[in-house]
Amino acid sequence: MxxxxxxxxxxxxxxxxxxxxxxxxxxxxxxxxxxxxxxGTDSRPMIAALLDKYRADFPDHPMTQVLEEGNQRAMVPRRRGGWRSRPRD
Incomplete structure (x- = not known):
């Protein structure tokens, strides 16, 4: 496969x-x-493509709902934390 x-x-x-x-x-x-x-990958196009692939066959599936929610909120992930986020004296 x-x-x-x-x-x-x-x-x-x-x-x-x-x-x-x-x-x-x-x-x-x-x-x-x-x-x-x-x-650093922008997940928005990936989520949209997954929705295009599955939404028609599974409109009421909970994963479709999750993908739709993710599509509305998706963003490019950024690392937070670590030494760079600490205040400098």
Whole structure:
């Protein structure tokens, strides 16, 4: 099977295959997916493409809802914390 560049671990695909999956479980899977994207990657186009791929076949699925929420809030991740965030005296 060929790997999907949008979902290289197959997390989103598998979420759609799980019967009776909950919204909370979908959010957890989405977080795992988001954390596995390469650093500095803009996730907005990836989320939009995943929605295009799954929304028509699964309009009422909780993962579709999570992707729609993620699409509205997506941003390029930035690292926070570490020595650079500490105030200088």
């Amino acid at each position: 060929e790997r999907d560049p949008l979902d290289h671990k197959g997390l989103i695909r598998e979420a759609y295959r799980i019967e009776a999956i909950t919204l909370g479980e979908c959010r957890s899977i989405f977080l795992d997916w988001a954390l596995s994207t390469p650093d």
